[in-house]
Amino acid sequence: MYGSTNLTEEEAKRMNTTVEDPEKLQQFEDRIARGEKIEPGDWMPTEYRKQLIRMIEQHAHSEIVGALPEGTWITRAPNFRRKLALIAKVQDEVGHGQLLYSAAETLGKTREQMLDDLLNGKSKYSNVFNYPAKTWADIAVIGFLVDGAAIVNQTINSKGSYGPYCRALERICYEESFHLKQGHDNVVYLATGTKHQRAILQDAINRWYRPLIHFFGPPDKMSAHSEKLMKWKVKLASNDDMRNQFLDMYVPKILELDITFPDPNLRKNSDGIWEFSDPDWDEFKRVINGDGPCNKERLEVRRYAEEAGRWVRQALMNPSEKYKVPLA
Amino acid sequence: MSSLDPRVNRLDKKKISEGEVHTNTHLITWEVFHQEKRGKQPVHVGIVHASTPEMALVLAKEQYARRGKTTNLWVAKTTDVYTFATEDEDIFETTPEKTFREPAAYKVRDRIEKFQNQNKVEI
Ligand SMILES: [Fe+2]
């Protein structure tokens, strides 16, 4: 889950009890049912706005923090071409973050409020970026599989109902296809290389397997649901469906390289559903709540950037200019 | 904190802030228009945050012209852009009385054929 739509019990309850103007709500829902997009100036239910801000904001934070594990290897890329590609990819990810902050901003929360909430821990980002990139092979696996998972999520979300989010995602998905291709290229080079290259790739797959299973969030039977989020096209596919789609697309592309996954129970059923061992959802919860291998470092780096750049931002401020919510 | 990232290890740890940091330092936004090729319309592509038009153009170049073709970029302050209210969308609906504006409203073939039949016109 990049931007999470998982609700706490309390949130799910509030979604079903918040009272809205019935006539406006009807028009809003009819518009979505006709496949039309909602634009920033439109009337929208309070909970629709709230959940979208939360989801898009988390997605934006994930892009920004996601640049950190990959950035780890920019200084030590194995050759110039790989270094150029990695720099370009990391720059794209930060650009995705900005596009997404802009989309969330149209809903009335400023980019600075969102960044504040990232730094003070109120707002989450994807768990997967709280794991370390130990070797160059991790960069290959992140580029191929983490981006592959992100693309599954983003392609589905780009069919959602909120215009600015869909437009941002279309731009993003276009750039993601480069991330995926260069990641696959990198994986294939390692897999078809020396014994040592194959060994570090296998090691990286072993370590990223569980975070990847966690990526789409807890299983459907464990998470609170809101039919409304589906009806309003904020959530478009369940966690399990997205995870299944991901495994279907990418597991064979690793196995064909004679690389394995560290799970004897990973297999596809006759009905097309992938099975896997219990990936320890308690670990998922621990990491989300701040107790992962890199949570502290990730936030400290962001806090440093914040503090070190403060004088620049202040120097640039023009107090006579009045901020207005962007249009689209 | 010892990081796998040498750049992180070089950071000045005293500069890591504790919490609330931004309070009202958001720059205004600029609407960005991208022209792909000479002869094509500039198209709205998104926004950037900046304090001056020069800074807005530099950031727009980084964000919207990283790859592919670009001929030019335009930026305009969000506050300088005026729009209709979204709920007034119906003012743009074409009514049946306005079909005289449409090329499809002008059909003469039937009349020509009727004229030719009546007057035995041969070509
Ligand atoms: Fe991205």
Ligand SMILES: [Fe+2]
């Ligand atoms: Fe990416």
